[in-house]
Amino acid sequence: MTGEPVRIAVWAPRAGAMEIALGETPQTAPMQTEPGQTEPMQAGAGGWWSWEGNPAAYGEHLDYAFIVDGAQPPLPDPRSAWQPHGVHGPSRHFDTTVFEWTDDDWRGTRSGAGVLGGVVYELHIGTFTPEGTLDAAVEHLDHLVELGVDLVQLLPVAAFPGRWGWGYDGVALYAVHDGYGGPAALQRFVDAAHGKGLGVCLDVVYNHLGPSGNYLSRFGPYFTDRHHTPWGEAVNLDGPDSRTVRDFVIGNATRWMREFHIDALRLDAVHELRDDSDMHLLAELSDAVGRLAAELGRPLELIAESDLNDTVMVTSTALGGLGMTAQWDDDVHHALHTVLTGEIHGYYGDFGGGAQGHEEQDALAVLAKVFTRGFLHDGTFSTFRGGPWGKPVATESFDARRLLGYLQTHDQVGNRALGERITALLPPGRQHIGAALYLLGPFTPMIFAGEEWATSSPWLFFTSFEDADLAEAVRLGRREEFAGHGWAAETIPDPQAVGTRDESVLRWGELHGTGGSMFQWYRDLIALRRKHIDGPTHLADVVIEADETARLVRMQHAGLSVIANLGEEEASFEMAEDPGVELLSSGAVTVEGRQLTLAPDAVVILG
Template structure:
């Protein structure tokens, strides 16, 4: 792996010549570094434009410090690499060059090859640490995963949090294992051939421990977000904010060797400047990718269905590599469960499920009853590899009153059908931790704030949010430790019936996805979708490298007999979700051949044939 020329110019950077400090504080008159604990040193910094800079041999790696602004405010470093005492404590000088990386031969994962496993560090294992994840990597490789996606790890209040309340974007959560633990995890992933995607939050910072206001106008009241003030990307002093965010992205990719970034809720990012911050960030990442000689991706989460996000810059877009396609999930869940609360009211028709398979977005400019306006833009010209689809993720599980998973409402047959729909789709599949074996543990929202008023506000906000969805039932206390503990996975279920059969089915689907060219190379040109509306059967024909597959999805509760489409000839069955090895009631085994005539589909089943 090539060493990058880019170096972070914010925060505390130790070297043999002494530790250099640089902090953005345009409105301050004076700034000093004040040692904490046994380090009682003080280093006055000098102004360089909007920044204050200084260097001293009195501060070394391991020392703790704060900034003193105008002789009155003592605050942690906005670009702190480590917060050993939590969000309210001092920052710590960290030597990030001393880690012995072993991934020199790592060449990354192409976007097309991403099979992503989203996980939450604190609940994925009993220990809830980066180190504990390393012990599970062989399991993920055998499952067929090519990338893990970590929910946000920037330092947050307490030890229980989804990560979206982080307030130190440069400091990996100390209770997870901090900077050293994250490096060990990424290094171990690369040794196993796994890429690492990191979820980052640039649309807001959490309220508790957020001391950025003391330094500079990081936020603006010109726009409002669901989380309060918007990040100041286009107002006075916004150059420093943009640098802080773009540098953070490059920091994860260089200092921690992360392979891709998932940008949280970009619909909460407001920027009307000529060069949008998303474009600036993506261009910086792609320039770094060229220098390093390995793929680095920027993936967005967006509620906008705006294809400009992934449209190349030379065609007027922001140039991101991919984005999540929530509509695929909504169409799938609403049709199978019958749910119509909140935004699910926009979905539920079989025709919308067909549109999701064909286009990714269901709403591409049509009127949305939920939003009471037209919504979305067309993805007809976007390659399928630019859309990530899923049946479950942290939001779609956790943003329910009890954090219940799909297994709470779907049958075993339906769960296998859903898995096949996602993994065999023309898009990039993502699954959520435990989904592959039918983990029953919920994933509700949880926090561990130290501010009682904030805790009350979070509880009240959750109740109000679910009231708009007309969901009934008790809401687990977000602050309660029991809520957090209930979300931990039970890994022993993997070896028990019926979980082990579902797990085996996921393995087989991922194997087909990796090994068969029509599935491995998403392309609209090689994909045809046929719908049988009365039977509620969707047929997908995919071709590549002179190989043709026919994937049939029966979304109805009854058996269906349909002609096998595709070129004339005989087809060999590769997998059937209704087969006994996967826990189904039974069907002709894999290896069975059929002509382009009638084939029988079990209720709620998926079948794959290959032309011989």
């Protein structure tokens, strides 16, 4: 630790007095601390308090916590960079400027595509390797380069309670989970990725904090009862003192990009960012990121998870939009999933089987609409939501790359009772079809880690809460949720069991064994995409023909034809033009003149 003085500040506008507890004072749960030396903090303007001192005077590391109006125990810093003793323990000072970066010449991904036009790869650090650390993940970056990935999207790394979890219950939003290696490990990961031409996207959660270790309300009005979300009171984005809360969020986002060289952020469930301000938080964030990109001289991008089915999300702020670069499109997933698996329960009902007495739509017809108009629900009635949903897309002018399409995501797999990946639900040939459609379609494709080699490991919901009551509540809640869908309680994996996380770890040994052919298929599809799909894509240019009786589908896009047989019998497809050159195929396919004959689950790509 250097001997340079440091300044530590905290916003506590309602506090009458603030103290800082200094020294290495580990604690693992509330009310279990013996604070070290305490010193008063100085009050400043706007409800800010500060302390300055020499960190070298406090041992190898400067650990500290705050005492608000004399209340015990001391609380971690809301802007803590490091929580080595867990989310209830003291914070640790971390100097982000010490790391020696080697990416000074970094100006974007190796393909130059960034998010738009690139291939995104979603992974969870805790299950990507058996070790579950950022440093261990670095050892597999060459695999992603070989696959053809452009951008690596990490599920949330903000500090959360316990060793294992998905990360969506983070409570220290400025800290990197110590179990993953802490903040220095994230810097090493990003630097290594950039060295291989890979961009890094970080999943961040600003719509709520987790239930354990969330001390923000002890410091100030970070939450408001003006709005409510599925997690309770909303983050205070438009009420009294909301300016500082908005700065807390925007400062967090730009810090990841400036100090950790992150290229993009995926913003979780932005529809739950309740904000009635004249300028929505997302628009303000977009403008702030744009200014930072100009300052740093490299692209910086924002991806929204939105269920609103509205392209205002990705419309420029100058045109009245919210300014995101891209947004997730769950309708793509639902349409593909329904066509490939035949499942029609829950929200899949609208995508192929009809629901609650409403007119049935064939799954292939739904797929055709989604791939040519962006959304199924574009102002139409949603039986799942009980009303009209979404807005139409301007198919001739809208760049469809602003919509992310995928066959799997952490949500869609992990929210199943047994965490079955698509691999467990389909024969390989049918997964080949799904991959061909979305990887060669008009959307920006996203792969969920392990999908590319059809890993046999499930992706289960897991936690490691240390609070026994909370752990039991999560366990019972999971069982009750699926009991309503007919699952016996004893069949639902215990999210608190260590084995639940362990079962979800990717099985890398399969990559060069049973998963080798699937990996080659994905790699070849991505290579075709890179060669044939360049620049903006428009939904109006996509043509889909479907024979609902024979279960044949043909997608034409960017000079490519993807023809697949989703039926149970051999079927023929008569082309009106010369079929062109066979670029890639899976399963038995024969060509006689303009007639193609495909075995069940066969697919061919012509160009």
